[in-house]
Amino acid sequence: MASKVMVDSGAHSIFVREVLKKQHGVLNFEYYETDEFWNYVNDYGQWLKENKHLLDVYVSVDVIHSPELSWKVQRHLEDEFGVSPLPVYHSGEDFSWFKKYCDNYEYIGVSGLGQEVSKVAWTKNIGIPVFTYICPGPIYKPTHKIHGFALTSPSLMTSYPWFSVDSTSWVQFGKYGIVIIPYKKNGVYDFTKSPYCVFVSSRPASKSKDLHYDNLVGLHQEYFNEYCEENGFVMGSSCFKHVADGHKITAGEQWADRSTNLVEVIQEKGLSNSHEIRDKINLLYYLDLEKNSPAWEDLVWKPKTVATTLF
Numbered sequence: 001m002a003s004k005v006m007v008d009s010g011a012h013s014i015f016v017r018e019v020l021k022k023q024h025g026v027l028n029f030e031y032y033e034t035d036e037f038w039n040y041v042n043d044y045g046q047w048l049k050e051n052k053h054l055l056d057v058y059v060s061v062d063v064i065h066s067p068e069l070s071w072k073v074q075r076h077l078e079d080e081f082g083v084s085p086l087p088v089y090h091s092g093e094d095f096s097w098f099k100k101y102c103d104n105y106e107y108i109g110v111s112g113l114g115q116e117v118s119k120v121a122w123t124k125n126i127g128i129p130v131f132t133y134i135c136p137g138p139i140y141k142p143t144h145k146i147h148g149f150a151l152t153s154p155s156l157m158t159s160y161p162w163f164s165v166d167s168t169s170w171v172q173f174g175k176y177g178i179v180i181i182p183y184k185k186n187g188v189y190d191f192t193k194s195p196y197c198v199f200v201s202s203r204p205a206s207k208s209k210d211l212h213y214d215n216l217v218g219l220h221q222e223y224f225n226e227y228c229e230e231n232g233f234v235m236g237s238s239c240f241k242h243v244a245d246g247h248k249i250t251a252g253e254q255w256a257d258r259s260t261n262l263v264e265v266i267q268e269k270g271l272s273n274s275h276e277i278r279d280k281i282n283l284l285y286y287l288d289l290e291k292n293s294p295a296w297e298d299l300v301w302k303p304k305t306v307a308t309t310l311f
Contacts, residue, residue: 004056004057005054005055005056005057006055006056006057006058006059006164006166007048007055007057007058007059008059009044009058009059009060009061009062009085010040010044010061011059011060011061011062011063011064011088012064012149014031014037014040014061015063015064018031018037019031019064027065029063029066029069032063032066032069040061041061041073041076041077042080044061044077045076045077045080045081045083046081048077048081048083048085049081049082049083052083057086057107057147057164058083058085058086059085059086059088059109060073060074060077060085060086060087060088061073061077061085062074062087062088062090062109064090064111065090065092065093067089067090067093067094067097070087070088070090071087071097071100074087086107086108086109086147087101087104087105087108087109088108088109088110088111088149089101089108089109089110089111089126089130090110090111091110091111091117091121091122091125091126092117092125095129095133098110098129098130098133099133102133102134102143102144105144106144106145107144107145107146107147107163108144108145108146108147109146109147109148109149110126110130110146110147110148110149111126111149111150112148112149112150112151112153112167113150113151113153113169119153119155119156122156123156127156127159127160128303130146131146131160131161131301131303132303134146135161135300135301135302135303137302139300140300140301140302141297141299141300142161142163142296142299142301145163145164145296146160146161146162146163147162147163147164147165147166148160148162148164148165148166149165149166149167150166150167150169151165151166151167152165152166152167152169152170152286153169154180154194154195154197154285154289155194157289158191158192158193158194158289160301161296161299161300161301163296170282170283170286171279171282173197173278173282174275174276174278174279174282175275176201177199177200177201177203177206177275177278178197178198178199178200178278178282179197179198179200179224179228179271179278179281179282180195180196180197180281180282180285181195181196181197181198181223181224181227181285182195182196182227182285182288182289183195183196184223189288189292191288191289191292191293195285196211196224197211198211198212198213198216198224199211199212199213200212200213200235200271200272200278201272201273202236202237202238202264202272202273203240203256203257203264204240204256205257213235213272228271228281231281231284233270233271233277233280233281234268234270234271235270235271235272236266236267236268236269236270236271236272236273236274236277237266237267237268237270237272237273238264238265238266238267238272238273239264239265239267240256240262240263240264240265241262241263241265242260242261242262242263243261243262243263244261245261247261247263249263252265252266253265253266254266254273
């Protein structure tokens with residue numbers, strides 16, 4: 001089966017580089033009226049025109065926090081190059097813009113947890129209003145396809161009827177010593193529920209966390225072990241040593257805490273001491289989530305109260 005290809009436009013990188021960093025956090029949208037920006041848009045539009053037959057989805061050069069400019073770019077790409085980029089609605093924009101997108105497009109992108117948007121703020125400004133609008137009663141089935149940018153938070157992924165999502169942040173789980181384990185009840189995995197996120201790092205600082213593997217008791221630790229074993233993963237083991245200044249890491253070693261010259265010596269490579277292995281087991285969760293999710297056409301979503309939706 002051929003892979004589906006989605007192309008992002010680099011709009012977020014432009015915003016960070018040209019608006020945030022150059023203006024030191026003060027938003028200044030003058031860059032978006034420069035020849036440099038519009039040359040970028042035109043080059044992107046020309047590339048899309050030449051390659052759109054190879055692409056399933058391609059994103060507009062949206063302007064974060066300026067829906068007027070986003071709409072201008074969207075129409076420019078459509079009119080000048082005959083392409084149909086995915087429009088993007090951002091948290092904090094007037095909701096009338098989302099309605100406008102719904103009036104004109106079947107597939108719409110929405111911003112995720114970037115630009116310092118908290119999960120609570122995202123739920124209030126995006127989650128509840130967007131999905132309440134596109135899932136009207138009495139049927140409550142989505143009328144539009146929604147793509148979530150920067151949105152692989154397991155709790156948010158399982159709470160809304162997404163058509164698609166993306167982000168690079170899922171690798172942060174492994175980096176910070178976390179393994180994602182699917183919810184299980186009566187011996188059956190339930191991917192409609194938020195998963196368990198368990199700390200497994202062997203490093204001393206991690207073991208103080210309540211949800212660290214060493215602090216799990218009884219059936220919880222047994223369940224974790226069974227899931228890892230049935231998928232071919234081992235915990236691994238390490239020991240630690242303090243070294244002298246100027247120490248050079250050798251094979252089988254990695255820094256545990258540079259500030260105190262603490263080195264981790266890997267005795268058996270596994271989940272506790274390898275973020276690459278944690279990435280593999282976490283990727284397995286996302287693949288299983290996709291396989292076990294209902295088809296988009298079968299999804300139903302009923303709005304809840306704010307209090308219950310936030311958790």
